[in-house]
Amino acid sequence: MNTTPNYRPVSYSRTTLTELMIPSYANFGGKIHGGILLSLMDKVAYACASKHAANYCVTVSVEGVHFLQPVDVGDLVSLKASVNYVGNTSLMVGIRVIAENVKTGTVKHTNTSYFTMVAKGDDDKPAQVPGLILESREDARRFLEAIKRRELSQRYEKELANSKTVLSVDSELHLLESQRCQLAF
Numbered sequence: 001m002n003t004t005p006n007y008r009p010v011s012y013s014r015t016t017l018t019e020l021m022i023p024s025y026a027n028f029g030g031k032i033h034g035g036i037l038l039s040l041m042d043k044v045a046y047a048c049a050s051k052h053a054a055n056y057c058v059t060v061s062v063e064g065v066h067f068l069q070p071v072d073v074g075d076l077v078s079l080k081a082s083v084n085y086v087g088n089t090s091l092m093v094g095i096r097v098i099a100e101n102v103k104t105g106t107v108k109h110t111n112t113s114y115f116t117m118v119a120k121g122d123d124d125k126p127a128q129v130p131g132l133i134l135e136s137r138e139d140a141r142r143f144l145e146a147i148k149r150r151e152l153s154q155r156y157e158k159e160l161a162n163s164k165t166v167l168s169v170d171s172e173l174h175l176l177e178s179q180r181c182q183l184a185f
């Protein structure tokens with residue numbers, strides 16, 4: 001018998017993952033690898049999404065990955081995730097990443113990203129996720145923002161696909177004159 005409710009509050013699946021940045025996470029410049037942070041973001045997005053969905057989830061797309069500030073070895077990184085939006089089988093998880101210097105207590109906001117995840121049923125097909133109970137104006141703002149984000153992203157994908165089909169290399173080669181490249185053909 002399926003006991004998953006039709007709607008779940010945002011607070012039910014809100015998740016924070018905190019991890020110490022150890023030396024093996026560093027790149028050649030001594031700062032934390034972006035890939036480590038991305039992996040942690042995927043992990044917390046998965047935990048948050050699968051708790052809301054009561055099903056395993058897969059990552060379909062990631063938006064807004066801008067590393068605003070470097071993260072240092074020894075920092076405590078916290079990733080705060082909540083479901084911002086639900087569609088039918090997909091949901092969008094917003095993740096805010098902060099890094100804290102434990103000695104000084106200084107906290108840096110390093111990035112905010114949006115992971116779109118799809119729930120999978122036992123048959124490995126996309127499965128419907130519970131609706132979302134918005135418990136505050138902030139939750140409502142994030143849901144509305146996610147609708148706009150999805151619309152913009154769909155429009156962008158469409159335009160990009162169009163521009164690829166109409167792109168004529170020969171007639172647009174002159175645009176490369178102002179770029180830092182040399183034609184070698």
Ligand SMILES: CC(=O)SCCNC(=O)CCNC(=O)[C@H](O)C(C)(C)COP(=O)(O)OP(=O)(O)OC[C@H]1O[C@@H](n2cnc3c(N)ncnc32)[C@H](O)[C@@H]1OP(=O)(O)O
Pocket residue numbers: 042046057058059060061086087088089090091116118126
């Ligand atoms: C935890 C991990 O990291 S898993 C590893 C990385 N991820 C993966 O392996 C996922 C690989 N991708 C897939 O398996 C498939 O693309 C799926 C299952 C996610 C989607 O399959 P589709 O055949 O497109 O399914 P379908 O057309 O039914 O769409 C399902 C939902 O995904 C959404 N979706 C599909 N593609 C995208 C996309 N590129 N961006 C945003 N949403 C998308 C659809 O809008 C739909 O949402 P809705 O039900 O809320 O309206």
